[in-house]
Amino acid sequence: MRRFILGWRPNVARWAILLVLLTALTAGPALAHCDSLDGPVVTAARSALESGDLTPVLKWVLPEHESGVREAFSRSRSVRQQGPEARELADRWFFETVVRLHRAGEGFPYTGLQPQGAPIEPVILAADSALASGSGDELVHHLSDAVAEGIRERFRAALAAKEHSEDSVEAGRHYVAAYVELTHYVEALDSLVAGHGNVHGAETDDSHGHR
Incomplete structure (x- = not known):
């Protein structure tokens, strides 16, 4: 019944x-833990941009999203060489891309990056x-x-x-x-x-x- x-x-x-x-x-x-600028996803993404090693980031996304992350990483690494402003924009775009794909893998929509120190x-x-x-x-x-x-x-x-x-x-x-x-x-x-x-x-x- x-x-x-x-x-x-x-x-x-x-x-x-x-x-x-x-x-x-x-x-x-x-607030989503992984959406913040000082969360584990962005921390891994920031480290990857500095070191040139994307490997630590890939664990945060599903296999089907890996190509999107790799493409964003390559573009961001290239653009950030064009000066401080370009570097800041490229970094932000890469962070947003990784977090968006991570959230997609969780089944949640991307609602933007939360600031550092956001409540957890x-x-x-x-x-x-x-x-x-x-x-x-x-x-x-x-x-x-x-x-x-x-x-x-x-x-x-x-x-x-x-x-x-x-x-x-x-x-x-x-x-x-x-x-x-x-x-x-x-x-x-x-x-x-x-x-x-x-x-x-x-x-x-x-x-x-x-x-």
């Missing part, structure tokens, strides 16, 4: 909850810190605590609403809304943990799961 709760299609509702979940976990400005999501900083330290414990705690609180909060709301769900139609609808919030939240979590979720683009198959 397919479900249409409050005008929401099941698959749309599920992915809306997942987006809310990811936003809650990051708990910070929604706390969860991304935690991941970078974990990789730098060689221990993922703090990252696990960071996410586990956020997920646990998200489940508890939605469970408490659904349980409280359930107690009065038969009092009136309005109360019943309030319970259904809380129930949908809880079940879609845990369903999105389960899908993500199982590897079925794709944070870089919503899946379209709605042939399984809660209906």
Whole structure:
């Protein structure tokens, strides 16, 4: 039985909850880490222009985008020899090209380069810190605590609403809304943990799961 709760299609509702979940976990400005001028993608691109070695940049793009990066690299290296202003413009264009193709590989649109020092999501900083330290414990705690609180909060709301769900139609609808919030939240979590979720683009198959 397919479900249409409050005008929401099941698959749309599920992915809306997942987006809310990811936003809650990051708990910070929604700026892309790899879009910033001091992010890892631009840092690699800047180093490549100075050294002439493009290899460190290529890992940031998909194989099908490699030729575009190579062409941009060659042109930028040539143009930047024409003076300071040309160098600045060529560098910027190369940075934008690499970031745009990197974002395309992630399934996201390119929205421009963020300035140096732009806010980065706390969860991304935690991941970078974990990789730098060689221990993922703090990252696990960071996410586990956020997920646990998200489940508890939605469970408490659904349980409280359930107690009065038969009092009136309005109360019943309030319970259904809380129930949908809880079940879609845990369903999105389960899908993500199982590897079925794709944070870089919503899946379209709605042939399984809660209906």
